Amino acid sequence: MKILIIEDEKDLLEAMSGYLTLQGMLCETASTFFKAEDSLSAYNYDIIILDLTLPDGNGLDLISLIKEKNSKAGLLIVSARNSLDDKVKGLDLGADDYITKPFHLAELNSRIRSLARRRFFEGKKELTFNEIVIDTDSLEVAVNGEFLDLTRKEYDILLYFMVNRNRVITRESIAEHIWGDNSTFADNFDFIYSHIKNIRKKIEQKKGRNYLHNIYGIGYKFSE
Amino acid sequence: MMKLLQKTNRAYFILSASAFAVAGLVTYLVLSLFLESQLNEKLSDTKDHLIKTIELSGVVYNDPPYIEVKEEPALSEIKDFYSDTILFDTSEKESVPFRLLTGTTLINGKNYKIIIRNTLIEKSDFLLTIILTTGSVFLLLLLSLYFINKKLSRKIWSPFYSILDELKKFSPENASFALMTSGGIEEFEELRLTLNKLTARVISDYQVLKRFTEDASHEIQTPLSIVQSKLESLIQEPDLTEVQSAQIHSAYSASVRLAKLTRSMLFLARIENRQYPESEKIDLETIISNQIDLFSEAIRDKLLSVGIHSDSACSLNANVFLTESLVQNLLGNAIKHSFRSSSIAIELSQGSFIISNNGAPLQVEPKKLFDRFYKASSSSDSFGLGLSIVMEICKAYNWHISYTVEKNLHTITVKF
Secondary structure (H helix, E strand, C coil), rough: EEEEEEEECCHHHHHHHHHHHCCCCCEEECHHHHHHHHHHHHHHEEEEEEEECCCCHHHHHHHHHHHHCCCEEEEEEECCCCCHHHHHHHHHHHCCCCEEEECCCCHHHHHHHHHHHHHCCCCCCEEECCCEEECCCCCCECCCCECCCCCCHHHHHHHHHHHCCCEEEEEHHHHHHHHHHHHCCCCCHHHHHHHHHHHHHHHHCCCCCCCCEEECCCCCCCCC | CCCEEEEEHHHHHHHCCCCCCCCHHHHHHHHHHHHHHHHHHHHHHHHHHHHHHHHCCCCCCCEECCCCECCCCCCCHHHCCCEEEEEEEEECCEEEEEEEEEEEEEEEEEEEEEEEEEECCCHHHHHHHHHHHHHHHHHHHHHHHHHHHHHHHHHHHHHHHHHHHHHHHHCCCCCCCCCCCCCCCCCHHHHHHHHHHHHHHHHHHHHHHHHHHHHHHHHHHHHHHHHHHHHHHHHCCCCCCHHHHHHHHHHHHHHHHHHHHHHHHHHHHHHHCCCCCCCCEHHHHHHHHHHHHCCCCHHHHHEEEEEEEEECCCCEEEEEEHHHHHHHHHHHHHCCCCCCEEEEEEEEECCEEEEECCCCCCCCCHHHHHHHCCCCCCCCCCCCCCCHHHHHHHHHCEEEEEEECCCCCCEEEEEC
């Protein structure tokens, strides 16, 4: 999957492209409006990540160019402004999703994957990891061909791990992914733990292996 | 506190009262001196007239008690002597004051003692008359002053009161505020201009302050996302020691916490700056059940029971995001501060939303909880912004919110 990241903060750009590259994506970067125009005119991308605040132009103006040159690309807007105005305008102009700084890289990755699934669902609506298959259309999970009876939150957590496989996922990032702003009200880490315990148990019942590893004090990692 | 008019009236009163008292006293003294000398003159004239009569005709005229002439053989000559006396008037049957002249004279070799009396105006009558006249003049003056003042001051001060009325409507949120009238009076025009400068200053300070929170939180977000993403990448390193990863993780947790704080502050500033104008018809019950679902783990964990009771469908016109946030904060707080195995009751009706839960009694006034960054317990890891956000949302829509505590029962009512 080919991705263009348009972001003026160099450090953030590096962190984003580093994370996504490790997830097997092909990342190109542009740190100015000018460079972005260049890349957009020259190449085709599957996903474009666009920061609205650029030093030499308003990111919103790039959207029309994207729609013109890369009409098939999924567009994810990143903004520090967190203003509904921008969000509405961006989505009106044809952006597919919106994420506010600061975000967890795992969350960014999850949004990109879900965007990709929605945009190019030709054959790609199934996510597979060994014996585990997730059908993101019907929201069903099968282990060794047998369906798992997961709650909505368990499904979301498992999907989050599958998308961010082989990476350490912090409990903070899971909590925000599942509960959003509601995560400030309770000690969610215990709830995450019990959800994960349930997922493990349910996968085990279908003779699946445990890919969810505890990373002590930090979170979890979904890997072989 | 007294009114300006009252104060001037009081000053007028004290001043004129003392002036009139002095004037009365002086009148009294001058008049009595004048009368006395007049009377003395009259007595002396009468005496001269008597002497002349005796000299010419030898007739000794007596008219007691007014005139008494006695022939006394051995009499040492005395000078004319004036004095006051009181005699009993038999006809009027009362004591009457007299002025009397005592003198001696030698006529045709005979010694006469002459006493001439004349009734005196009673001092008390005299005093009373003066007090009455000055008093009534004083009262008349005072009354006319009072009415003139009252009428005049109402007229003179009318621009002042209209400035005051306008000023009472001042709110720093109304950026176009300016006082208009000064009634063409220089002092009030000066007051008006000064107040306009002052309010303009307050308005601009308020705007700057409002923008400041928003700008500051906004500016924090980008560097914060760099910190957060770098730490997140660092956590991925395979060869970290346990100490290293614990340190990285605590730095990461702090950055996440800071991110949540700036997000809340930014949110609060945005509500204040009315940046959520979109509104639509919302079914409150749907939002509440969504939120209950999001909190399901916490509810189950504390063995709480949440009951919704609704008389009629509660729909309102508002921003979805803000309404969700309101419910989220109120429900989240109720869950967080409930006793284990207790119950939370939600009552919905067209026009109000009531949520009550059982928790430890408050140590402070409920109103304080709506203050920014106020935390009921310092150990709490919340920022103390939740109820401030709720308050701002209510302000934005002119909803009325109240918080009451009765023993352990905490109730929050929002009236739409």
